[in-house]
Amino acid sequence: MMQYQRSSALFNEAKKVIPGGVNSPVRAFKAVGGTPIFLTHAKGAYLYDEDGNRYIDYIASWGPMILGHAHPKVIDAIKSRADKGTSYGIPTELETQIAHLALSMVPNMEQIRFVNSGTEACMSAVRLARGFTGRDKIIKFAGCYHGHADAFLIQAGSGAVTFGSPNSPGVTAGTAQDTLLARYNDLDQVTDIFEANPEQIAAIIVEPVAGNMGCILPDEGFLEGLRSLCDLHGAVLIFDEVMTGFRLAAGGAQERLGVRADMVTYGKVIGGGLPVGAFAARKEIMDFLAPVGPVYQAGTLSGNPLAMSAGLAQLQLLQQHPQVYTSLDKKTEYLHQEMIPLLDRKGIAYQINRLGSMMSAHFTDSPVVDFASAAKGNNESFKKYFHGMLAQGVYLPPSAFESYFLNDAITQKDLEQTLEAFSKTLTRL
Ligand SMILES: *Cc1c(COP(=O)(O)O)cnc(C)c1O
Numbered sequence: 001m002m003q004y005q006r007s008s009a010l011f012n013e014a015k016k017v018i019p020g021g022v023n024s025p026v027r028a029f030k031a032v033g034g035t036p037i038f039l040t041h042a043k044g045a046y047l048y049d050e051d052g053n054r055y056i057d058y059i060a061s062w063g064p065m066i067l068g069h070a071h072p073k074v075i076d077a078i079k080s081r082a083d084k085g086t087s088y089g090i091p092t093e094l095e096t097q098i099a100h101l102a103l104s105m106v107p108n109m110e111q112i113r114f115v116n117s118g119t120e121a122c123m124s125a126v127r128l129a130r131g132f133t134g135r136d137k138i139i140k141f142a143g144c145y146h147g148h149a150d151a152f153l154i155q156a157g158s159g160a161v162t163f164g165s166p167n168s169p170g171v172t173a174g175t176a177q178d179t180l181l182a183r184y185n186d187l188d189q190v191t192d193i194f195e196a197n198p199e200q201i202a203a204i205i206v207e208p209v210a211g212n213m214g215c216i217l218p219d220e221g222f223l224e225g226l227r228s229l230c231d232l233h234g235a236v237l238i239f240d241e242v243m244t245g246f247r248l249a250a251g252g253a254q255e256r257l258g259v260r261a262d263m264v265t266y267g268k269v270i271g272g273g274l275p276v277g278a279f280a281a282r283k284e285i286m287d288f289l290a291p292v293g294p295v296y297q298a299g300t301l302s303g304n305p306l307a308m309s310a311g312l313a314q315l316q317l318l319q320q321h322p323q324v325y326t327s328l329d330k331k332t333e334y335l336h337q338e339m340i341p342l343l344d345r346k347g348i349a350y351q352i353n354r355l356g357s358m359m360s361a362h363f364t365d366s367p368v369v370d371f372a373s374a375a376k377g378n379n380e381s382f383k384k385y386f387h388g389m390l391a392q393g394v395y396l397p398p399s400a401f402e403s404y405f406l407n408d409a410i411t412q413k414d415l416e417q418t419l420e421a422f423s424k425t426l427t428r429l
Contacts, residue, residue, distance in 0.1 A: 004035055004049075006050035006051045007035060007036065007038045007049055007051055010038045010050060011035050011036060021036070022036065027398075031401070032382070032387065037051075037053070037390075042057065042069035043068075043069050045069075045409040045414055047069075047395055053393065054393055055394060056414045056417065057069070057407065058396050058397070058405065059395065059397050059405055061268075063247065063269060066269050066324070066407055067318075067407065068407045068408060068409025073316075074272045074273065077309040077310060077313035078274070078306055078313075080309075082306060085305070091303070092303070094308040094312060098308050098312040098315065099111075101315050101316065102315060103280065104319075105250045105251055105318075106250075106252060106254060106255070106280065107260060108254070108282065109280035109281060110280075110281070110282045111282075111286035112266075113278060113280075113297065114278045114303045115276075117147065117276075118147050118242035119147025120147070121147075121242065121265040121279045122238075123149035123151070123152075124297045125205070125265050125279040126149075126151055127297065128279070128281070128295050128297070129236040129262075130203070131295035132295075133234065133235065133236060135199065135202035135235075136178050137178050137180055137201050137202060138178065138201065138205060139179075139180045139190060139193055139205070140179055140182075141207075141210075142181050142183055142184065142372075143184055143210060143212065143216075143401075146240050151175060151178065151179050152205075153167050154166060155181070164180060184210055184216060184218075184370040184371065186370070190229055194233050198233075201233060203237070204226055204229070204238065206238070208239045208244055208252075209253050211243040212402065212403075213371050214360035214362055214401055215355065215403040216369060217353060219369065227261075230262070236263055236285070237261045237263070238261060238264070239254060239261035239265070240264075241254070242267035245265075246266070246315065248325075248356040250319065252266075262282070263281040263285060265277065265280075266278040266279070270311050270314075271311045272310035272311045272313055273310055274304075274307035276308075276310075324408050328406055329356050329357065331357070331408075331415060332356065333354070335415055335418065336352055336359060338415075339352060339419070342423050346426045346427075346429065348363065349363060349364055349378075350362065350364070351365075351368045357405060359403065359406075360403050360404060363382055374401060379400060384428060388428055389418075392424065393421065
């Protein structure tokens with residue numbers, strides 16, 4: 001039996017001075033109950049907590065640690081850079097190096113601007129799309145997450161689905177008016193929205209493979225349809241590749257699924273575990289950005305040398321070892337395939353969605369294709385599942401609405417151990 005005394009005590013202490021004890025809500029285990037673990041360190045595929053427990057990690061810091069934790073090359077890059085000072089607010093060659101490398105890895109993007117988070121990347125991309133088109137409204141899909149900027153914290157209103165309403169106090173009704181909501185995988189609805197708002201839509205922002213309502217794949221033709229609608233109506237197609245970028249392939253979802261966006265946002269993997277986001281587009285669009293163009297965007301710590309070193313080192317490793325992607329795919333596919341007979345034997349209703357090294361399990365008998373179908377999952381089963389796995393040293397995302405992210409340090413032995421834990425956990429569901 002695992003002990004969590006120290007983590008519990010630290011959580012209680014944290015709650016006194018940090019709202020909810022955490023600096024990002026999902027870490028608090030609210031969706032699954034119980035007390036979050038506090039970590040001392042992580043190495044390779046493993047997390048180590050304050051009570052001396054070890055876990056096989058299936059979230060990889062929500063995506064960034066694709067090569068496993070504390071990869072020696074990434075750590076060396078950070079360490080040797082730190083000696084030279086940690087921030088200047090003055091350009092370095094490093095920024096150009098990572099820009100060149102990132103652009104060479106992804107299709108059809110000509111320029112890139114670095115920021116400090118995925119939130120900033122998406123917020124800035126939307127502002128730039130609005131400036132470029134001279135239009136105000138954007139289309140987003142229910143259940144897609146693009147960070148916590150006001151324009152994205154919008155849910156379906158009570159009336160027509162397409163009129164958004166704020167889903168957090170503090171977001172104004174005025175802001176909500178400019179975000180039109182559609183169902184993921186529902187092209188007809190997007191067509192209707194365009195028709196109802198002629199020449200008003202600046203951009204569609206979409207996770208090309210959704211990872212924030214579990215892992216949800218785009219239906220055949222969905223992304224292609226968005227591409228055509230944007231072309232037809234002069235809107236900018238923004239792929240939010242904060243999760244999928246440099247993960248589903250070196251060139252992200254654009255490469256893997258063969259659909260080209262006008263603008264792409266990055267985060268997570270691109271920073272090698274340091275706070276980095278980025279947005280990229282063809283030069284014609286990026287020319288609208290300050291200081292070249294009129295659309296303002298800035299950041300004191302943007303392009304920070306430590307963060308750029310970590311990101312550069314990780315991207316270099318991915319570029320030099322493209323077999324990482326096949327290896328990650330194989331590991332994830334193995335896990336997926338081996339889970340199926342165990343679930344079938346248990347006779348429980350389930351869906352497993354997967355693409356590459358992103359995957360999620362849902363306890364429901366209907367296909368999970370959008371937010372509404374993801375929400376049908378049995379959360380009581382999910383809670384037991386999560387805690388059953390945790391107690392056996394497997395760390396899964398603490399919410400049914402999150403994707404697993406495999407890291408390449410996970411070994412065959414780790415997968416076997418995970419499946420053994422899975423089998424035992426199922427008996428208790
Ligand atoms: C994580 C995420 C973001 C937000 O990135 P932060 O670095 O947490 O601000 C945006 N979009 C997607 C698809 C994400 O998964």
